[in-house]
Amino acid sequence: VSNIHQNKQADVVALVYNFVDTLSHARTDVEVIRELASDDNAYRRVTATWFEGSPLRKALKWAAENGFKVVLTTDHGTVNVNKATKVVGTRDLTTNLRVKNGNGMSYQGKHSFVVKSPEKIGLPKHHIVDEYIFALNDHFYAYPNNFNHYVKYYRNTYQHGGVSLEELIIPYVVLDAK
Template identity: 35%
Template sequence: SAFRALARSWFSHSVLFDILRIIAAQKATVVLTSDHGSVFCNRATRAYGNRETTTSLRFKIGANLGCEEGEAVYLRNPKEYRLPAENASKDYILAKDDYYFVYPNDFYKYKRQFQGGFQHGGISMGELITPVVTLTPRL
């Protein structure tokens, strides 16, 4: 795909690739990881909240939240899931699958702006599983 070709081109000309080649020349093993995974988001779904609601595209924390049923998980009792709850009125909504949250005002503008991007903070397997790779030099 075009995205993979672009990523390959960027990586092959990056400083990171140069560093990995230097490490490989020393016959060292590299373990490369991230703090979380991400998901390629293609579908916008409406989220409702007040001005204090968080701005993340894959989750919202706040009072009086609303979301489209089936496109998100609504957690009304965060403590039950061992999530932080500053007070009893704070709820969570978490995007499912490849959905991302957009507020109803200017919905189509923000839908276009964020469609086709990698996001994190939802509850997909791609976000919950921490990516890790072990790189060993070729002998």
């Protein structure tokens, strides 16, 4: 962002800015962030406060002043997870809290979108009996061993990888200079 002025003659400039994603992960791992962004409204306020003085805002202002059209988007959405659902499987299950891939999994079907033939929807199939499960709504997967620890640690955190509208619909806005 600090070198954006060097791109004044470029037809297209792409910037990747990970602050919001980093903040959502920090909300899981850092107690101070968890307190500052204790719910959805507080999370939005923290993000807005950061944005006001951010290099990203300065870059957007520079782009507007120099007549650039800006397309602002994200690579995925997130969902605030609050309910754990148990999953059991082999050690090679994926680590994501919202999606699991493997074979021989045991899970609660009512909290999962199940894909038994991943190749039919364009997902990779590593073994003959591979399947995918995606957590629904505000659920996340936790293993039975240390279940209560995982529930306490991940409840009320932002996660991605599931199939909720919040995670799948990719918003964007086109900003034209005045």
